[in-house]
Amino acid sequence: MLIRSMTLVLTLAFLAGCSVMQSQQASEPVDLNSRFAVIPLGNLSQTPQAGDQAASILSALLRAKGAAEVELYLPADDNPLIYDNRARQQDAIAAAQSDGADIIVSGTVDEWRYKSGLDGEPAVGITLEFRNADDNSVLWSATGARTGWGREGVTVAGHKVLDDLLDALPVTNSAR
Secondary structure (H helix, E strand, C coil), rough: HHHHHHHHHHHHHHHHCCEEECCCCCCCCHHHHEEEEEEEECCCCCCCCHHHHHHHHHHHHHCCCCCCCCEEECCCCCCCCCCCCCHHHHHHHHHHHHHHCCCEEEEEEEEEEEEECCCCCCCEEEEEEEEEEECCEEEEEEEEEEECCCCCHHHHHHHHHHHHHHHHCCCCCCCC
């Protein structure tokens, strides 16, 4: 019986894929009734527009987890193949602040690709920061990475990493 149980546990661990996550212990929970502004994530990967893809998924996941107001700020991009999007991030932050956002959600995409080889497993690495829009102080931050399996899409792996990161976000629902 013990051998069967151990085999089952090892099989489930093997099937789950390899992932890692670390998050900051926040001094206070993030209020889901805040006005969230998700800006383009910095793209440190070699995949064009990976930061925009991750930001789009992130905004949908925040809504799914109960955030009352989530606005996705993706300013026009003159050249989507350029990796450095700091100017777009600054434009998005300025627009979000002028629109009255409470929390700016930013971060980086460190990896967003398929590994080479026979199976071509997806590999994703993401760092998130939730900042106070008024004083730019960090409210919460986390980082996570995951490799999936050959038949899994990179977007699926990214969704799982972002979902796991948001599960670690300490939240509260206060009345506005």
